[in-house]
Amino acid sequence: MLAQRTSRLFVFTDLDDSLFKNLKNTKRDLSFVATTNNQGEAQGYSSLQQQKLLGVFEAAGGVFIPVTGRRTDSFLNCSLPVIKNTPYAVVSHGAVILDKYHRLLDGWHTFINAEFNLAFWESELVKTFNHLHNHFTAIGNTVKVRLITDQGITAYICVKVSRNDYSENKAKDVDSYLKSILEDDMLLHSNSRNFAILPPYARKDVAVRYIKNKLKIGEHDTVFSIGDSNSDLPFMKESDFLIVPNGSQILDRELNQ
Incomplete structure (x- = not known):
């Protein structure tokens, strides 16, 4: 068939809670360690169903491209x-986009500097961090509060x-305060007790489009995406098919609307 001869298959995928999750949400006898913490201790487990999903795309010759909030060192775990x-x-x-050697991709720093004025936004991040820390x-x-630098990019x-002080009300208070001081063009990603303030160049969909252009992904190719959180939706919309785990933040949002 024509499609089998000419079409490539790509899978842009989130990691945490999409391809693996913590042990309390998995059946131990059917899962295996998929990621560790910096001390080498088991942190995330791939369930039988998640393994099956990966197997389907592997058998079809799919090219996987991770899309995650994790910084480089955490991703390498x-x-x-x-x-x-x-x-x-x-x-x-x-x-940040990494190449196959897990180094900063050539051209990415130049691209975001030209598109977003990197020095300006890095300075704004430092000012915001100092304010929040104080x-x-x-x-x-x-x-x-931590300022995250990865591959030389703020x-x-x-x-x-x-963890000991977490409650829904506490998280709501933090969320409200962060939104009140957020600058235009910055985004706030919220997930339980974790928050991330993102400059305009920290956008998963921008990075995915950059990779799609680099790989010359076109109408004869097929693109899947996998994700669980609301922050994944923009990059997932860059695909032909969207895969969402049951019980995900995305699904909860849709069901509660």
């Missing part, structure tokens, strides 16, 4: 072969409510 051995990887919420330090130690601000 993933042990799934189809994820580690990929031509490209989008990390740090889209602020604010949350003054009211206690229940919220930690990528985003990580804000996390401590």
Whole structure:
């Protein structure tokens, strides 16, 4: 068939809660370790169903391209072969693209600098970080703020409510405050007790479009996407088919509308 001879298959995929999840949400006897923490301890497990999904695309010759909020060092803790051995990887919420050697992709820094005035936004991130650090330090130690730099790029601000102090009301208060000080063109990604303030160059969909152009993905190719959170939707819409796990944030949003 013509499609079999000419069409390539690509899978742009989120990682956490899409291809693996923590142990409490998996059946131990049917899962295996898919990622570890920096100490080498098991952190995420691939379920039988997630393994089957990967197997389907592997058998079809699919090219996997990870798209994750994880920064480079955290991404490299993933042990799934189809994820580690990929031509490209989008990390740090889209602020960074890695090549097959897990180094910053040639041309990416030049592109985002030209498109978004990188120096200006990196400066704005530093100012916002200093403000948030001072604010949350003054009211206690229940919220930690970090400025994340990845592959030499100031990528985003990580804000996390401590596990012992987490509650839905606490998270809502933090979410409201972060939105109140957010600058135009910055985005806030919220997920339980974790928050990320993203500059305009930290966009998963921008990075995916860049890779699609580099690979010359066209109308004769087929593109799937896999994701679970609302922040994944923009890059997922760059595909022909969207795959969403049951119980995901995306599904909850759609069901509650």
